[in-house]
Amino acid sequence: MGGLITMDDLTNEEIIAILDDAERLLPVAKGELYLPLLQGRILGNLFFEPSTRTRMSFETAMKRLGGDVVNLGDVKTSSVVKGETLFDTIQMVDGYTDIIAMRHPRQGAAQYAQDSARVPILNGGDGAGHHPTQTMLDLFTIRQAHGKLDGLKVVLAGDLRYGRTVHSLSHALTRFDCELVFASPELLRMPRDIVADLSAHGAKITETEDLYSMMNDADVIYMTRIQKERFSDEDEYAKVAGAYKLHSNDLNDVKADMIIMHPLPRVDEIHPSVDATRHARYFEQAFNGVVARMALLCKLLGVSVPKNVEKEGSAL
Amino acid sequence: MMSNEHSMRRVTAIRNGTVIDHIPQGHALTVLEMLGINDKTSVPVSLVMNVPSKKMGSKDIIKVEDRELTQGELDRLALVAPDAHVAIIRAYTVAEKMTINLGEEVVNVVRCTMSNCITSNPREPLPHRLKVISRFPLQLRCHYCGRTQNLVELVKNVI
Numbered sequence: 175m176g177g178l179i180t181m182d183d184l185t186n187e188e189i190i191a192i193l194d195d196a197e198r199l200l201p202v203a204k205g206e207l208y209l210p211l212l213q214g215r216i217l218g219n220l221f222f223e224p225s226t227r228t229r230m231s232f233e234t235a236m237k238r239l240g241g242d243v244v245n246l247g248d249v250k251t252s253s254v255v256k257g258e259t260l261f262d263t264i265q266m267v268d269g270y271t272d273i274i275a276m277r278h279p280r281q282g283a284a285q286y287a288q289d290s291a292r293v294p295i296l297n298g299g300d301g302a303g304h305h306p307t308q309t310m311l312d313l314f315t316i317r318q319a320h321g322k323l324d325g326l327k328v329v330l331a332g333d334l335r336y337g338r339t340v341h342s343l344s345h346a347l348t349r350f351d352c353e354l355v356f357a358s359p360e361l362l363r364m365p366r367d368i369v370a371d372l373s374a375h376g377a378k379i380t381e382t383e384d385l386y387s388m389m390n391d392a393d394v395i396y397m398t399r400i401q402k403e404r405f406s407d408e409d410e411y412a413k414v415a416g417a418y419k420l421h422s423n424d425l426n427d428v429k430a431d432m433i434i435m436h437p438l439p440r441v442d443e444i445h446p447s448v449d450a451t452r453h454a455r456y457f458e459q460a461f462n463g464v465v466a467r468m469a470l471l472c473k474l475l476g477v478s479v480p481k482n483v484e485k486e487g488s489a490l
Numbered sequence: 491m492m493s494n495e496h497s498m499r500r501v502t503a504i505r506n507g508t509v510i511d512h513i514p515q516g517h518a519l520t521v522l523e524m525l526g527i528n529d530k531t532s533v534p535v536s537l538v539m540n541v542p543s544k545k546m547g548s549k550d551i552i553k554v555e556d557r558e559l560t561q562g563e564l565d566r567l568a569l570v571a572p573d574a575h576v577a578i579i580r581a582y583t584v585a586e587k588m589t590i591n592l593g594e595e596v597v598n599v600v601r602c603t604m605s606n607c608i609t610s611n612p613r614e615p616l617p618h619r620l621k622v623i624s625r626f627p628l629q630l631r632c633h634y635c636g637r638t639q640n641l642v643e644l645v646k647n648v649i
Contacts, residue, residue, distance in 0.1 A: 180636070260615050280608040282634030289616055289634075303607050303635060367638065 177295035178470060180304045181346050188473075189346070193314050195479040196462075202238055203465040206253060207487035209236045212478050218271035219245045220263070222254065223225035227438060228298045231463035232275040232471075239468055244270060249409075252376055264290040273475055274453070275307075275467075276300075276305075281432035294474040296467075298473045302338050309342040315459045319433045323350040331357040331385045331418055332398035332443055334364040339437045340398055341368055347375040349363035355392070359414040364399065385418050390427045390448070395420070395453075397436045397443050422447035426428025435459050499537040504579055507555040510567075511575045515579050516541055520645050521574075524599070525559065533557050561588065568592035568598045570645055572628070586611040595633070596620040602632040603639050603648035618649065 178184070184192070201207040201431045203245040213354040221229050245254055246267075254263060260283060267274055269292045276287055277298040284297035284304070299305040318322050328347055330340045334356050344354060344364070354377055356364045363381065372379060376425040382388055389395060397420060405411035419442055420434065437446055448454050472479050513521055518539050522528070527535055536553040542588050543549040557580050567574060568590050578586040598617045602609050609632070619633035630639040 257613075259611065260608060261615050278608070279606075279633075280610075280630060281604060281606050282602070282608040284638070285634045285636075286608045286614070286616060301635075407517075 175362045177284070177291075177297070177474065178293065178306050179217045179284045179297045180287055181306045181309055181342055183306070186349055188314065189310070191308060192310065192466075192469045192473055193317055195464045195472060196310075196314050198479055198481070198483045199317075199465050199468045201483065202487060203235070203461075203468055205238070205490060206363050206489050207483065208240075208481060209480075209484075209487035211472055211479065212236060212239040212241035212475065215241040215272045216270065216476060217241060217243045217471065218267040218293075218315075219243055219248060219265060220274055220276040220278075222249050222276070224285075225277050225298065227460055227463055228277060229275075230345045232296070232298065232307075233461075234464045235471055238464065239471065241471070253311045260286060261290045268293050273471065279427070290378040294472065296470060299338060304339045304342050306342060307467055307470060308339050308471060309432070310434065311345050311459065312339070312396070312437075312468045313346060313434060314447050314462050315455055316433070318462070319392060319431065319455060319459075323352070325353075325354070326393040327391060327395060328394040329355040329357055329385065329388050329392045330396045330398070331473050333362045333404070334398070336356040336401055337398045337437075338406045340364070340396065343357075343396065344368065344372055344377075345375075349377050351376075353378045354380070355388045357383065357388055357418070359383060359417045361410065361414050362417075385420075386424060389424070389432075391429065392432055393429065393435045394433065397434065397440070399436075399439065399441050399443060416442060418443050419445060419446040420448055422451055422469035425451060425453060427454065429477040477489050491527040497532065501538055501551070501553055503582055504534075504553050504555045505535070505559055506535075506583055507553060507557055508559045509579060510552045510554075510559075510571070511549070511577070512543070512546060513550040513552065513571045513574050514546065515548040515550055517570045517645075518552055520570050520648070521550075521552060521567055523564055525554075527554065540592040543600050559588075561591070564588055564590050565593065567598065569596065569628070569630075569641070576616045580614050592625060592628075594622055596622065596630065598649055600644050601649060602635060602637060603647060604632065604635050606633040607632060607637065609634055 236243050239254045265285045273294050275296040275298050278300050281301035281303040288295040334340050348489045432453055433455040434453045506536045534555040538551040540548050548578050574587040597619050601618050618628040621633055623629040623631050
């Protein structure tokens with residue numbers, strides 16, 4: 175395959191195979207085993223926008239597999255600020271590296287980079303567009319908790335309008351016949367074209383402003399931050415800020431195996447009292463970014479993950 | 491109501507060149523723009539707008555003298571005048587009838603309507619590519635950002 179620009183680049187079978195690879199790579203991701211599958215390979219990290227988790231987890235994933243990483247560094251001091259086109263930047267990095275992970279403020283930048291490059295591009299977020307590696311780690315976290323992806327009831331809550339994470343995830347969950355509940359303030363509803371597209375693909379969708387009434391039969395509650403930076407008007411933000419504040423007291427009647435996820439960073443949509451409950455999975459979810467990206471790096475570089483990782487790896 | 495023949499005669503017959511008939515009403519100026527016909531064009535160009543049409547109610551017509559449009563040029567018109575009739579005229583007679591073809595992709599004809607699309611930077615060198623998702627009704631999607639295009643906005647983005 176080429177790169178991973180949107181989830182449409184993967185079939186359901188490929189998604190499952192990558193999640194299986196990721197599962198086997200867990201001891202390597204945790205640093206318990208050394209397995210240099212990507213030794214001699216170089217990842218180019220091109221983050222044209224700030225990123226903490228995505229950039230660091232790509233770097234960790236590559237290094238855990240024995241590979242190396244070169245970084246674009248601060249955009250403000252790179253050639254981008256001198257007016258270099260994305261095309262030219264990609265031509266240069268393409269020559270230095272074997273694979274590129276990229277985040278860019280403009281939509282379509284990842285596809286554009288892929289069309290400009292010989293090496294595979296991993297889209298780490300393009301504007302309000304796609305973020306497929308986040309979706310893969312989300313799917314990994316869900317499957318890890320429930321042992322399956324099919325037929326789950328997933329509540330997505332908070333900013334469904336601007337959050338690219340929930341857009342990509344909704345599409346992926348629809349492919350696995352999950353039931354979706356979109357809980358958001360009216361102002362931050364899931365965009366109409368996405369709802370129409372999901373419905374056309376057979377999604378079962380409920381839309382509501384009342385998150386709390388939808389929690390008790392949910393298998394997953396996926397919280398998101400209401401992003402202040404998306405609002406030009408302070409008053410508009412004030413109307414919806416703090417719309418949902420999940421507290422451990424709200425979890426008395428939920429299913430025992432329900433998990434709460436969040437792409438992080440959180441503000442106050444999940445109270446710290448939830449952290450100690452059995453439902454909290456957001457920190458594991460952030461860790462899973464490493465293992466999911468390890469599996470994706472192997473897949474895109476054409477490197478097979480051994481069936482018996484314990485046997486192939488060496489103790490650290 | 492005037493007959494179709496009558497409306498055609500508003501402009502005299504041309505000796506050699508191209509006649510584009512059945513352009514949707516009000517789109518003739520866009521068609522000229524898409525064909526690169528402007529104040530630098532030296533050949534005679536006749537333009538008729540808002541004339542009655544049996545088939546369309548109202549329509550526009552363009553006649554370009556001494557220039558035979560190529561299939562590639564005509565295919566650019568698929569976005570605004572997909573059902574236009576095009577005739578190549580030689581010595582006052584129709585020498586050739588051409589149809590406009592909408593391929594699977596519209597390349598370097600219009601820019602994506604999404605203001606934050608990577609292609610909105612005019613210095614980026616890769617071609618503007620819109621994929622044809624559906625023909626009836628016409629639906630196009632940007633190859634790069636995936637945005638479904640607003641056709642009314644799109645005709646303002648002619649390259």
